Amino acid sequence: MKFFPIRLAAYPVRTQFFLAYGLIGCLLPYLAIYLNRDIGLRESTIGWLMSLASLAVVLSPVVLTALADTRVSGRVLLGWLFLGCSGCMIALAWFGTPWAAFVFFGIHVFLFVSVLPLQDGLNFSIQRKREREGLPTTPYHQIRVWGTVGFILPSLILPLLFSLGVGLTAMLYLAAAYGIVGFLNTRRLPVVAPGRDERAKDTAKPRLPTAEAAQVLLRPRVFAFCAALFIANMASAAYFGFYPLYLTRVIGLSDSAAGLVFNIGVVLEIVFILAYGKAVDRFGIRGVMIAATAAMTARMLLLAAFPVAGVAVASQALHGFVVIALQIGPITYLNSLAGDRFRNSMQGLYMMIIAGTSRVIGNIWAGQLAGIDLLLVYFIAGLFCVLATVVLAVSFRPDRPKV
Secondary structure (H helix, E strand, O other), X not given: OOOHHHHHHOOHXXXXXXXXXXXXXXXXXXXXXXXXXXXXXXXXXXXXXXXXXXXXXXXXXXXXXXXXXXXXXXXXHHHHHHHHHHHHHHHHHHHOOHHHHHXXXXXXXXXXXXXXXXXXXXXXXXXXXHHHXXXXXXXXXXXXXXXXXXXXXHHHHHHHHHHOOOOXXXXXXXXXHHHXXXXXXXXXXXOOOOOHXXXXXXXXXXXXXXXXXXXXXXXXHHHHHHHHHHHHHHHHHHXXXXXXXXHHHHOOOOHHXXXXXXXXXXXXXXXXXXXXXXXXXXXXXHXXXXXXXXXXXXXXXXXXXXXXXXXXXXXXXXXXXXXXXXXXXHHHXXXXXXXXXXXXXXXXXXXXHHHHHHHHHHHHHHHXXXXXXXXXXXXXXXXXXXXXXXXHHHHOOOOOOOO
16 A cells, blocks of 8 residues: 555645645634734734735636636646745745735735635546546545645644744744645646637637626526525634634633644544535435535534533534535536536636625624624624525525536
């Protein structure tokens, strides 16, 4: 049996997911603590920083995914985005001031928000190319699970560094390292010509890929799905933005312990992702999504009602449902509706209108409430999840997607 890194390195697409989510894993469990304790930002200011930085989601993904569908190879765009993120992390670590947080973290978000939709679109294009060539393809969730594995790894490295007396800036340098390796790995990804095949078949009607994707998203059934996900993403932004502070300030955990608790759910997430295909086959995407948002509701309300360590840890068992509801389900369903000409743009437009805008709003209201009471953040987020579940149950009637 080959050593794990050697086996992973044999699959460049899986490696790219591993590195992209690993970069997130360096930052997400500790970022709010770093901004609050090391840089001195208040909770409300952190909320504004997250929301202002998230404004990049409204512009960056839709432009870059349109380029990937029309002019520039997705792997080239991905490489420069990874390298730019590395530079921002190093600059933030060097300066470590409030203005540096706004400038360099803002630029980092502007760049990184395009990484995930570009990465998804490139993967779907690669799988589509393999399908046309008669080669075997890999379902999305079996590739995306390597992102989860990548997210976990920093949670094993960073607590060790913290125990040796290294400060929270270690997470920034580790994230920068992930970005550099991510840049190098993009050179190994297969080359896919932007929109070549369908473009050759339909030269009489050249249309902007973003417009074609928008036409699909505005279909009544798809619009209802997107509306529910907009609401759920507002709740999720509040959850992830302030969960580290919830664990350290409300529950009383140390920084290292907070990071480990954060990643308990991520480890269990692997089981949920691997079971996704069979779950959709049995219950349909509608049934899976309703169950996932209902589980999100339970998690938020448990954290609000029972602020004790046992509940905080136990609620992580529901984290896999959050990933299914916000990442796996929407991405696979929308890809099943996309054509080859706008496969990247479908992911970018969804990221802009639904995931991006909702995060801006979610971070703003969560930051204001966090300055009053962190428990109130999770209570309101739970109500948003209830609403998202109701919208899916009442209005969403999809065709069965390919998983």
